[in-house]
Amino acid sequence: MSQDSAKGAMRIWYQSFIAPEEQRPYFERLQARLDLLKRPGTAVEIHGVTPPDRHFHALTEFRCADQCIRNALRAQSEGYDAFLIGHFQEPGLREIRGALEIPVIGLGEACMLWACSMGLKFGLVTINPAFLAWHDLQVAGHGLERRCAGVRAITADVGRFMAAFTDPAERDAMRADFVAQVQPLVAAGADVLIPAGGLPMLLLAELQPFLVDGAAVMEGLGVALKTAEMAVDMHRLTGVAAGRSGFYARASDGAIADFLAPRT
Template sequence: MKIFWQSFIDETASRPYMERLSAYLNDIAAPGTSVHVAGISPPDRDFGRLAEMRCAVMAVDNGIGAEADGFDAYVMGHFQDPGLYELRSAVRIPVIGVGEATLFAAAQLGRRLGLVTLDPAFEVWHLEQADRYGLGDRVAHVAALSCRPEDFSDAFAGDEAARRRMLGDFTACAMPLVEAGADVIVPAGVLPGLLCGGEFGFKVGHAPVVNCAAVGLKSAEMWVQLHQLGGIEPSRGPSFALAPDRAKADFRALVAKGRAV
């Protein structure tokens, strides 16, 4: 099984994280499964709707290419899942959104979910995301670490003091959510998810912390197996009707050539 994992992080600027993520995913993958981690350059560096849309366009194009290159599944490894529905309508392979998969997994562990995101700019996005997935009444609280992707670099490069400091910052951010009623904590980003995933049985107070990196990968493996077993795929009615070849060609030409097309 070959899985394409799309990160919204620059492979050079955040190399320790990208290397750690690739090693972790391939280490926990089922026997016979390989995971290719790809970044985006420029990355999602100016947090907001326009940056999310630009990166989504590149991610969707990469997903169409991944199917053509023989990958069995594609993971949108960016918690906000921008472009998820568009890509799901463009390919036949399973398309997994880390945010979607993690929120549904977390909803099985408790009633009230608290999300810890990177930047305040994403707080409203996550609330909209929860509504889109039908979980708006379950996401009780969202709080931001107010940090940048590069802030995690030392922790992922092996600096134990930096790792402990980042875990402490995460716990301090999540604890008020638990005190306010959240009974599951979701790192709303693969960066903090990977950080917390290194702690076995990690909790904030009584609330389990969900490792979104592991959930994203294991969801991809599950959907590939279910697709192979019974041919199941997303509804091709109004929700995710397959785009015709011309629409995909027009989209890819726009990405490759811009307005010149």
């Protein structure tokens, strides 16, 4: 164990699916929020993808996942202690966790699992109806169908969120849209509400505590970051980042080399 590890210092690679230059207001606010939440000794470094995830389609998610996997392998080679996928849909999570020896945290998975410790059922509110089916599959993939009261959607795109970060009127309008969507989820039994995305999480983060008819709106960025910090602690304690007997079986060096090989 290094001297820095013994003192609790750690470096976390936060992988956004947004482009740093095109969406700078988001990146600056996100870095400030993570710096506020992190514990002493933790360094969180945000990285994006180019072009950003802006077309809300499975093909775009697949393209961004490719960049995400490559960045994850780079993060490990550069000595980061954990890789955090800061995109709720978390495409590439299985492949990355199977390829890395350091902890890999998915924003969606971390938030849904934490919600199960806060209440009996949770509900998701995604940023656009295009993601409704994706989240249904995501919930099922994590085996949480019986804990999910449903998935709802506001109608927004990246541009609307960028405006909301600087325009109080647009921010208030999006908050009202969110509340309108969560009320049916509360009626269906949700006692924890999750904004399904880094963009809405950041937009609503400063409203904490945030309750709608008694149901708690999760501060998901804090959940993901604290999960990553705990995962690093446990990795240092046990030397194990993931089980390797099945779903997250370790990728061979050859499989990784083939993935990183130049493409023609």
